[in-house]
Amino acid sequence: MTFNNYIDGTWVPSRGGQTFENRNPADQQDLVGTFQGSTPDDAADAIAAAARAYPSWRLVPAPKRAETLFRAAALIAARKEEFARDMTREMGKVLEETRGDVQEAIDMTYFMAGEGRRLYGQTVPSELRNKFAMSVRQPIGVCAVITPWNFPMAIPSWKIIPALVCGNTVVFKPATLTPLSAVNFVKVLEEAGVPPGVVNLVTGGADVGTVLSTHPDVSVVSFTGSTAVGRLVNQHAASAFKKVHLEMGGKNVVMIMDDAQLELAVDGCLWGGFGTTGQRCTAASRVVVHERVYDAFLEAFVERTRALRVGNGLDPAVQMGPSVSEAQLATVQRYVEIGRGEGARLLTGGRRLCEGAHARGFFHEPTIFADVQPTMRVAQEEIFGPVVSVVRCRSLEEAIAIGNNVSYGLSASIYTRDVNAAFTAMRDLYTGIFYVNAPTIGAEVHLPFGGTKATGNGHREAGTAALDVFSEWKSIYVDFSGRLQRAQIDTEDL
Ligand code: NAD
Numbered sequence: 001m002t003f004n005n006y007i008d009g010t011w012v013p014s015r016g017g018q019t020f021e022n023r024n025p026a027d028q029q030d031l032v033g034t035f036q037g038s039t040p041d042d043a044a045d046a047i048a049a050a051a052r053a054y055p056s057w058r059l060v061p062a063p064k065r066a067e068t069l070f071r072a073a074a075l076i077a078a079r080k081e082e083f084a085r086d087m088t089r090e091m092g093k094v095l096e097e098t099r100g101d102v103q104e105a106i107d108m109t110y111f112m113a114g115e116g117r118r119l120y121g122q123t124v125p126s127e128l129r130n131k132f133a134m135s136v137r138q139p140i141g142v143c144a145v146i147t148p149w150n151f152p153m154a155i156p157s158w159k160i161i162p163a164l165v166c167g168n169t170v171v172f173k174p175a176t177l178t179p180l181s182a183v184n185f186v187k188v189l190e191e192a193g194v195p196p197g198v199v200n201l202v203t204g205g206a207d208v209g210t211v212l213s214t215h216p217d218v219s220v221v222s223f224t225g226s227t228a229v230g231r232l233v234n235q236h237a238a239s240a241f242k243k244v245h246l247e248m249g250g251k252n253v254v255m256i257m258d259d260a261q262l263e264l265a266v267d268g269c270l271w272g273g274f275g276t277t278g279q280r281c282t283a284a285s286r287v288v289v290h291e292r293v294y295d296a297f298l299e300a301f302v303e304r305t306r307a308l309r310v311g312n313g314l315d316p317a318v319q320m321g322p323s324v325s326e327a328q329l330a331t332v333q334r335y336v337e338i339g340r341g342e343g344a345r346l347l348t349g350g351r352r353l354c355e356g357a358h359a360r361g362f363f364h365e366p367t368i369f370a371d372v373q374p375t376m377r378v379a380q381e382e383i384f385g386p387v388v389s390v391v392r393c394r395s396l397e398e399a400i401a402i403g404n405n406v407s408y409g410l411s412a413s414i415y416t417r418d419v420n421a422a423f424t425a426m427r428d429l430y431t432g433i434f435y436v437n438a439p440t441i442g443a444e445v446h447l448p449f450g451g452t453k454a455t456g457n458g459h460r461e462a463g464t465a466a467l468d469v470f471s472e473w474k475s476i477y478v479d480f481s482g483r484l485q486r487a488q489i490d491t492e493d494l
Pocket of ligand 1: 205227
């Protein structure tokens, strides 16, 4: 089946006539669909439609905009299973996880629709008599939304829904590996009654993304993806002073102290390291373990890892799906070689799986390196695959220092029963997200989400923090004194 772009309320083919195929990474013979390989002209059409729709959408009362979004949330909920299956077919993560992805979009849509009746500003006393002071949020204009493939419905919802509730219009460019989930999401918005031009979808690659981050009629670019592409987007958008929101890579750490509940820590590392095949920005790809429990932890972690069932995510018995693409699998294989070459000890995994049920997909064994030095590349660089590097430490202070010593700053966690250690780590890890006695993954939609250093540029998505990306503050003063009152000067008359 061939899917079109959605521009100005109409599903249209690319002007260039090019298409691309999307195939199941667990089974390359399974064609998920054919999608538009859009051109810069298509992107420009979508931006023009969004710019035309903006003047009227921004004036729809926010609670009314929100009613449309509440309807959208209910529609997604009604189709959760169908959307989850489509998502597993197009990017491979197991059904339980794709259901979670869709659920996150439902939660975010309900949460942000609720903001339609809040969007709180401030009223404050004026320093002058007979003068009123307040701040209000105002929409910004056309928002470009550029997203990755690992959370194909959740991440677009984190951006598109707050953008809409604030009164902006949107041009959405999903990752080329997950266009079907994007089509599903946009169809729901259409059916819920979002007016033509308010949301536009253009599928395609870097060419489309470049237009979105450079076009003069785009006011906000919200990007989630790799740090390398995020840097480019930032540079492209800088000269026109666009507001740029970047969520990028991670190299997250789980710290396991000598008083930790080891079984719980092992559960957390399995889920954090190998959930979504390690393809989460918050993946627990580094585990720093206190020397007193190092061997015991490794023994249990390796045993449980060897027992993980790898295969097609549509099979309910499977616990870990494939890498999303051949290129991603090649990256994993390359890092396994790098780890070996650096002298890390390979305890389990390390090979591609290509026999029998694995023959037609991009499967890799869940892999553990032990005795990793904190400066090795496998401990420093984002691999985005099922590879966990285990590092030994002697103290909490050393664990924190290792935890912080990477260029990224998304998520970190500690396993301990010592409240002093937990609070010290909560304070001292320079990340945007922190967990105690849980792995590095598992964000909830009503709290801010994002990272420090090379992970982000100071903005946050989710929670009410996301509203700050998609609105601007306006301070309003109403002087009802009937005379000129000068702030900071006419203070004596008071
Ligand atoms: P990517 O950077 O390759 O692509 C992200 C998006 O940018 C895609 O839609 C892609 O088509 C587009 N793009 C590519 N070149 C572009 C260009 N020149 N200009 C504009 N857009 C362009 O990332 P990916 O492989 O899709 O996703 C994996 C990465 O995403 C990982 O690094 C992961 O850590 C990160 N990620 C971060 C978060 C977070 O919240 N911090 C969440 C999920 C994923």
